[in-house]
Amino acid sequence: xxxxxxxxxxxxxxxxxxxxxxxxxxxxxxxxxxxxxxxxxxxxxxxxxxxxxxxxxxxxxxxxxxxxxxxxxxxxxxxxxxxxxxxxxxxxxxxxxxxxxxxxxxxxxxxxxxxxxxxxxxxxxxxxxxxxxxxxxxxxxxxxxxxxxxxxxxxxxxxxxxxxxxxxxxxxxxxxxxxxxxxxxxxxxxxxxxxxxxxxxxxxxxxxxxxxxxxxxxxxxxxxxxxxxxxxxxxxxxxxxxxxxxxxxxxxxxxxxxxxxxxxxxxxxxxxxxxxxxxxxxxxxxxxxxxxxxxxxxxxxxxxxxxxxxxxxxxxxxxxxxxxxxxxxxxxxxxxxxxxxxxxxxxxx
Numbered sequence: 001x002x003x004x005x006x007x008x009x010x011x012x013x014x015x016x017x018x019x020x021x022x023x024x025x026x027x028x029x030x031x032x033x034x035x036x037x038x039x040x041x042x043x044x045x046x047x048x049x050x051x052x053x054x055x056x057x058x059x060x061x062x063x064x065x066x067x068x069x070x071x072x073x074x075x076x077x078x079x080x081x082x083x084x085x086x087x088x089x090x091x092x093x094x095x096x097x098x099x100x101x102x103x104x105x106x107x108x109x110x111x112x113x114x115x116x117x118x119x120x121x122x123x124x125x126x127x128x129x130x131x132x133x134x135x136x137x138x139x140x141x142x143x144x145x146x147x148x149x150x151x152x153x154x155x156x157x158x159x160x161x162x163x164x165x166x167x168x169x170x171x172x173x174x175x176x177x178x179x180x181x182x183x184x185x186x187x188x189x190x191x192x193x194x195x196x197x198x199x200x201x202x203x204x205x206x207x208x209x210x211x212x213x214x215x216x217x218x219x220x221x222x223x224x225x226x227x228x229x230x231x232x233x234x235x236x237x238x239x240x241x242x243x244x245x246x247x248x249x250x251x252x253x254x255x256x257x258x259x260x261x262x263x264x265x266x267x268x269x270x271x272x273x274x275x276x277x278x279x280x281x282x283x284x285x286x287x288x289x290x291x292x293x294x295x296x297x298x299x300x301x302x303x304x305x306x307x308x309x310x311x312x313x314x315x316x317x318x319x320x321x322x323x324x325x326x327x328x329x330x331x332x333x334x335x336x337x338x339x340x341x342x343x344x345x346x347x348x349x
Contacts, residue, residue: 002344004298005070006030007053008306008313009041011336019044019055020334021070024342028302028315030332036072038062043087043339047094050348052116053341054097056085061097061110063118070345078118080108087145092152096122096175100157105141107157107168109177122175125168131161144192150200151220154180160190160208167225183226186210192245197253202229202276204247204256211235211244213258213269215276232278234258234267246293250300255281257303259294266294266305268318268325282323288312288331293340302328306337313337 004024010016018038022030039058046053046066053064053072060080064072083106085099090112097110097118105127111119127141142161148170149156155168155177163185168177185191190209196202196218203226205214215229234244242263249256249271256269256278267283288307296303297315303325305314317328 002298002346003070004342004344005033006304007044007046007072007341007343008334008337009038009044009055009339010334011042011338012038012040014335016335019072021072023070024297026299027329028297028304028317029329030313030315032332033069034071036064036074040084041339042084044341045088045090046341046343047090047112047116048092049094050343050345052094052112054088054090054112054118056088056099058084061085061088061099061118063112063116065116066343066345066348068345070343075115076117078110078120080110081121081124082106082108087143089146089148091148091170091172095172096170098146098148098155100143100146102142102144102160105143105159105161107143107146107155107177109175111175123177125157125177125179127157127159127162127166129162131163145194147194147196149218149220149225150196150198153220154225156194156203158191158194158205160192163187163189163191165191165194165205165226181223181225183216185214193247195247195249197249197273197276204249206234206244206247206258208243208245211242211260213244213247213256213278215278217276229275230277232269232280234260235263235283236280245291248295250296251298252300255296255300257294257296259291259305261290261292264289264291264307266291266303266316266325268303281320282318282325284325286314286316287327288314292338295340295342297342298344304340304342306340308336308338311335311337
């Protein structure tokens, strides 16, 4: 096992102060080591080099250097010319930062300098259109997620308000985004996340309102980068009302972990690497409110749930033979946990 740290972002409306840094041992125990002040870090990412952490804040974006022990030292802040974003991601060579905006339906493309400082705005794209229902969540564009493909050719912008994924070709030389294709999800499905396997063969789309994990094939050549393969219910119709809000893959990409709001549960699926298809392993309650983030620990045997409304971090151990999981550490109290990144300090480039 490497030397792992967890960066946990919290909303700062109450008693939290920003990003909390924890050491993680082999048993999944979290030990707090630092608190870094940030105003409402709604999402964070670690650059692919492992040298820097980028956080969304009320002021725009904030860049930090990751020290040898995992602590964070602020480098700079940059205004993003819009409302506070909800998702942040860097491209493969850490030349650009992409931020998605839930409130303004905007994609912001920022330059990232070699020293980890955030540069100027390279490009800005606003989504336009009407939502597919008159519900509060679907009246217009809401960019919930921005992810680059493993080959760094495209940026996929998941728009939960329009129930579609807009696919942009990345011009790395000019720092521009060009709309290439639109992948349409079912009406009112409210897609929330897309993630790709490391080999670039498959992607998975989490649809929040319909509680579906859609399997798609990534086609880097041709006019249709995404093609539908199959779909799996995260709830099998048992949990209603419910919203599937987040999913992550284990490090070996053998398992997918899905958090389900309102019913307050986590579902675990096993992934077939050849076909991309998913098989349910187990689904159970987590005894907390609003599991906004679920994340596997370095071993597939444990995972963490950030329970936003009950203000806690919970660690669970999975018994794959008996197909269940149980809490294995006392809950850690933390006010309004919102996002998390688990990082191995020994894998820095």
